[in-house]
Amino acid sequence: MNENKKTKYIQAFVLSAIMAVILITALTIIAELYKPLKDLLKDVFYHHWIGKGILSFAGFFVFGTLFSFVKIRLPEESRLIRALAITTALCALAIIGFYFYEFFFAH
Amino acid sequence: MIELLILIGHILFGLIGIFASLGVVLALVGRVYNHKLALCSSATAFVTYMLSWFLGGWYYITFYGSVVKPVIKEGPYPWAHLIVMESKEHIFLMLPILTAVLTLAIYLGRGRGKAVAALAILTAIIAVFILVTGIVISGAVQR
Numbered sequence: 001m002n003e004n005k006k007t008k009y010i011q012a013f014v015l016s017a018i019m020a021v022i023l024i025t026a027l028t029i030i031a032e033l034y035k036p037l038k039d040l041l042k043d044v045f046y047h048h049w050i051g052k053g054i055l056s057f058a059g060f061f062v063f064g065t066l067f068s069f070v071k072i073r074l075p076e077e078s079r080l081i082r083a084l085a086i087t088t089a090l091c092a093l094a095i096i097g098f099y100f101y102e103f104f105f106a107h
Numbered sequence: 108m109i110e111l112l113i114l115i116g117h118i119l120f121g122l123i124g125i126f127a128s129l130g131v132v133l134a135l136v137g138r139v140y141n142h143k144l145a146l147c148s149s150a151t152a153f154v155t156y157m158l159s160w161f162l163g164g165w166y167y168i169t170f171y172g173s174v175v176k177p178v179i180k181e182g183p184y185p186w187a188h189l190i191v192m193e194s195k196e197h198i199f200l201m202l203p204i205l206t207a208v209l210t211l212a213i214y215l216g217r218g219r220g221k222a223v224a225a226l227a228i229l230t231a232i233i234a235v236f237i238l239v240t241g242i243v244i245s246g247a248v249q250r
Contacts, residue, residue, distance in 0.1 A: 014208055
């Protein structure tokens, strides 16, 4: 495999991972605030948590594969990886902060 | 009995995954880059997080929600479920994705990069966070 192809695969899957991490966070917070979404996930996937897991993980592989073959210009590899690390840290903090807020202030 | 075995499996695979994640960090930030250790550790972390996910998910859906959760919520530490468990179960979903990216990057020869090392360190921090939250939740189950 040549270097360009390797770079393309990494860029594609890192971008897809960023999207998946954002999707997990968005689904987690929105489903708590908007009950119909939680119910929809429950109806389709038996449990809302299973739904979030399947959607993010399957989405990660599907979009990663798709981005690998579609001809689009993606940001530089190490920049994307740093973006993934920052996005993950912020999303994890957002989830913790949201449940703190829910526990102490929302009810 | 089966719930106990499933829970033990979930914990064991999770622990192996955490050690593997720490192994990835050691391989990447050590004085000499160790490609074999990095690739082996990251692949192990990915596989064991997947196994821990399935076993933990099974336990969570069939047993935790109906038996353990009500005990915690009605006990002296309801925050252990409402903050800690809720955060744990959702942040955990990021771990298999992060380890998949790390395994791919290392496999394709990008293990020497600083960005990959930073991602490996963050993954290990999240993995240890998941371990600590698991301990807190277990401690909160009091009748």
